[in-house]
Amino acid sequence: xxxxxxxxxxxxxxxxxxKVEADISGGLPAYETVGLPDAAVKESKERVRAALKxxxxxxxxxxxxxxxxxxxxxxxxxxxxxxxALALLCAQGKIKQAPLTRAIYLGELxxxxxxxxxNGVLPMVISARQAGEEVFFVPRExxxxxxxxxxxxxxxxxxxxxxxxxxxxxxxxxxxPQTVVVPEIGENALDFSYIKGxxxxxRAAEIAAAGGHNLLLAGTPGSGKTMLARAMPSxxxxxxxxxxxxxxxxxxxxxxxxxxxxxxxRSPHHGASAxxxxxxGSNALPGEISLAHLGVLFLDEFPEFHRDVLESLRxxxxxxxxxxxxxxxxxxxxxxxxxxxxxxxxxxxxxxxRTKACTCSPAAIHRYVRKISGPLLDRIDLFIxxxxxxxxxxxxxxxxxxxQVIRQRVTAARQRQHERFGSDSTRLNAQLTIGEMDxxxxxxxxxxxxxxxxxxxxxxxxxxxxxxxxxxxxxxxxAGSESIQEQHLMEAIRYRSLPIxxxxx
Amino acid sequence: xxxxxxxxxxxxxxxxxxxxxxxxxxxxxxxxxxEAWEDVRAGQMGRxxxxxxxxxxxxxxxxxxxxxxxxxxxxxxxxxxxxxxxSYCYPSLLKEIHDPPAVLFYKGTLNEDMQLPIAVVGTxxxxxxxxxxxxTFGRELVRAGATVVSGLATGIDGxxxxxxxxVEDAQDPTVAVLGCGIDVVYPQGNEKLYAAIAERGxxxxxxxxxxxxxxxxxxxxxxxxxxxSLGVLVVEAGERSxxxxxxxxxxxxxxxxxxxPGRVTDRMSIGTNTLIRRGEAKLVTxxxxxxxxxxxxxxxxxxxxxNLSSLSPLEQQIVKALLSGEKNDDELMERCDxxxxxxxxxxxxxxxxxxxKQLPGSVYALDTLQTRIVE
Numbered sequence: 098x099x100x101x102x103x104x105x106x107x108x109x110x111x112x113x114x115x116k117v118e119a120d121i122s123g124g125l126p127a128y129e130t131v132g133l134p135d136a137a138v139k140e141s142k143e144r145v146r147a148a149l150k151x152x153x154x155x156x157x158x159x160x161x162x163x164x165x166x167x168x169x170x171x172x173x174x175x176x177x178x179x180x181x182a183l184a185l186l187c188a189q190g191k192i193k194q195a196p197l198t199r200a201i202y203l204g205e206l207x208x209x210x211x212x213x214x215x216n217g218v219l220p221m222v223i224s225a226r227q228a229g230e231e232v233f234f235v236p237r238e239x240x241x242x243x244x245x246x247x248x249x250x251x252x253x254x255x256x257x258x259x260x261x262x263x264x265x266x267x268x269x270x271x272x273x274p275q276t277v278v279v280p281e282i283g284e285n286a287l288d289f290s291y292i293k294g295x296x297x298x299x300r301a302a303e304i305a306a307a308g309g310h311n312l313l314l315a316g317t318p319g320s321g322k323t324m325l326a327r328a329m330p331s332x333x334x335x336x337x338x339x340x341x342x343x344x345x346x347x348x349x350x351x352x353x354x355x356x357x358x359x360x361x362x363r364s365p366h367h368g369a370s371a372x373x374x375x376x377x378g379s380n381a382l383p384g385e386i387s388l389a390h391l392g393v394l395f396l397d398e399f400p401e402f403h404r405d406v407l408e409s410l411r412x413x414x415x416x417x418x419x420x421x422x423x424x425x426x427x428x429x430x431x432x433x434x435x436x437x438x439x440x441x442x443x444x445x446x447x448x449x450x451r452t453k454a455c456t457c458s459p460a461a462i463h464r465y466v467r468k469i470s471g472p473l474l475d476r477i478d479l480f481i482x483x484x485x486x487x488x489x490x491x492x493x494x495x496x497x498x499x500x501q502v503i504r505q506r507v508t509a510a511r512q513r514q515h516e517r518f519g520s521d522s523t524r525l526n527a528q529l530t531i532g533e534m535d536x537x538x539x540x541x542x543x544x545x546x547x548x549x550x551x552x553x554x555x556x557x558x559x560x561x562x563x564x565x566x567x568x569x570x571x572x573x574x575x576a577g578s579e580s581i582q583e584q585h586l587m588e589a590i591r592y593r594s595l596p597i598x599x600x601x602x
Numbered sequence: 603x604x605x606x607x608x609x610x611x612x613x614x615x616x617x618x619x620x621x622x623x624x625x626x627x628x629x630x631x632x633x634x635x636x637e638a639w640e641d642v643r644a645g646q647m648g649r650x651x652x653x654x655x656x657x658x659x660x661x662x663x664x665x666x667x668x669x670x671x672x673x674x675x676x677x678x679x680x681x682x683x684x685x686x687x688x689s690y691c692y693p694s695l696l697k698e699i700h701d702p703p704a705v706l707f708y709k710g711t712l713n714e715d716m717q718l719p720i721a722v723v724g725t726x727x728x729x730x731x732x733x734x735x736x737x738t739f740g741r742e743l744v745r746a747g748a749t750v751v752s753g754l755a756t757g758i759d760g761x762x763x764x765x766x767x768x769v770e771d772a773q774d775p776t777v778a779v780l781g782c783g784i785d786v787v788y789p790q791g792n793e794k795l796y797a798a799i800a801e802r803g804x805x806x807x808x809x810x811x812x813x814x815x816x817x818x819x820x821x822x823x824x825x826x827x828x829x830x831s832l833g834v835l836v837v838e839a840g841e842r843s844x845x846x847x848x849x850x851x852x853x854x855x856x857x858x859x860x861x862x863p864g865r866v867t868d869r870m871s872i873g874t875n876t877l878i879r880r881g882e883a884k885l886v887t888x889x890x891x892x893x894x895x896x897x898x899x900x901x902x903x904x905x906x907x908x909n910l911s912s913l914s915p916l917e918q919q920i921v922k923a924l925l926s927g928e929k930n931d932d933e934l935m936e937r938c939d940x941x942x943x944x945x946x947x948x949x950x951x952x953x954x955x956x957x958x959k960q961l962p963g964s965v966y967a968l969d970t971l972q973t974r975i976v977e
Contacts, residue, residue, distance in 0.1 A: 442963065451928075464791075467791075484963065484965075485930070588943055596961060597962045
């Protein structure tokens, strides 16, 4: 007998409908799965057989064919265990056909018949909703994320036996109420008040947060670069509902369960490969830059990252998206993150310290600094060097401002930017185009004079010009000023001059 | 350009390399080098007792048909100029030393009478202090009309050349002497500086093209640096540094030696402080200390005077705090009553007007080489 159950597959962040068909016919006992299954889908045969047996159903010793349509698209993962089991039961006449084609079934089976969570439920449910589907049976682990999709009736499934009973009309299952997404500030984010001293670095962090600028921190080991980066999410305004969904979608694909409500903070190790950072692998999964979407990507020991990793950051830093192309598929993932990079001032780390001597030769320093290419530095708006903190200051009582106070200023500055850019509410100063800069970042005559003098005196590059204007715009926004004033510009210039980065023999 | 006499000297130099003794001995034996050429061509090596077998072999090899033509054509093609010791534009000061290089390969323009040539040398592993002093002295020497001679190494030598080149309207501001072949750029990464010096000044060497920068080349190179110069300024030198060797060569050659003093705790100032202690070098704190030795008038820019009262109250607070030594911005925050944004833009303002400078580590100091504060 023939039967069919509806399920969904995932390519990148977009889902596609998959029809699971099962046929049981006479002949020598056999079990075939067709429709480009990967190893996990092929192995579903054993899981399904055991789960059915342990739920009180036996597969007949006949010829069984399971087909996953469309037959020309590769199917991956364990998500089809549940629809396959149901289709087989239907083919034996144990349950009716109708409910199987009116809902979407997702889930992996344990041998005892329990239903386990799978990856990528949220993007599949979103795509299915757009395709007009309404009823979803998903593992309980994934139910919360699925239920935040508007108009989706999500039934959490605990085990096969319960689901079969429900489908046979015995009731016992209720759809979840729609999950309310409550955006929050990162729980594990550090508070700014914990950071002693470092007034100028904190100020740079505030400006970076307000304008969405990328930030490069330099400083001796132990000066608090990592601490400052960890505290960054705490001064960013919370995400809105749509942003939470977007971020959860990406994290769901790589196996995160539940909703992501706080801005992501990712800090991959400097040994990470280009694939780990940008995304890829045989099934083109999102990488760290996409997982940091709408949050902070912290790259500690910046010059120690492989050259190809650093260079691969250039395009997403510019575009905010990354297209991962593999032979079998090509996926586009959002990657609009705030880059916080940290580096030592020299290979030994003591340059600029007043307590320890630097032992690096100028050539070694030059090589170290040169690892970060000009085009990449060009995409980083703010450079700041941390102070070498004396011990007594680390333990000192002096309380700095709390993250909440800074966050209010950041939110106000972002609000001002939103009003300026109008409809496109996600735009920030960092993403201004040259044309928009001429409109929004006009410099008065005294300001242009300052620029000229600064470029001569401080040996700034011509590239720095646009960056300085953008940062000055953000500083003016923080100050609530309509136009860029001289003091805003002069402060912005300071964030462009990092003595340790000056190129010389 | 290369006449018959140069050609013979070039030939002999090819065989004897940088061994000046051998070169001089052959010159003594043969007053007219064409006789030597004829002898070698005829295979009569009897008079070449001062050469070892290898030297004779090279002499014969270079005398083969067409060899010298190819060599000279190659030099021409690569725009490498040649100066021999008999040439009339050979630098006059260099001619005075007891072992002047027989042949100089160079790129750029070489003046036989350089304007007040002063060598600026020092360690390759310089500190930020050394870097700044080298750049400033390089620049100010050129402004005062001197020529900066250095070794195109990383560190002090390179920064001195950078400082010299920063004077835009200067003619032939700097000469670099290499410890390798003229077509070898060492250290790697110095290509830009090499090109800039070759364009506006002169890069020279006595080593044959393609010679690698071997450690034994550098003392030979150092004698040319001091030989070209009237005085040698050592900016920073470690305990046993090449710069100290240059200083001693300069003393042997009867040239003036100057040294920049450093802190007693600085490893890279041990060499310079020792030179001063032994009375071998004159202690130098400003460019005019060097120039007065040669009776040259110093008209270049002395530090500009800035009156403290002409500054804004916050600027005054900052400058006063810095008068007692360098401070980082947290320390300045403690000493000035202001918020961080205001402090940062005031610091930028002071840097732009050349009153203070920013050092690694978010540390600020008064820029005493540019401005002097008067209260």
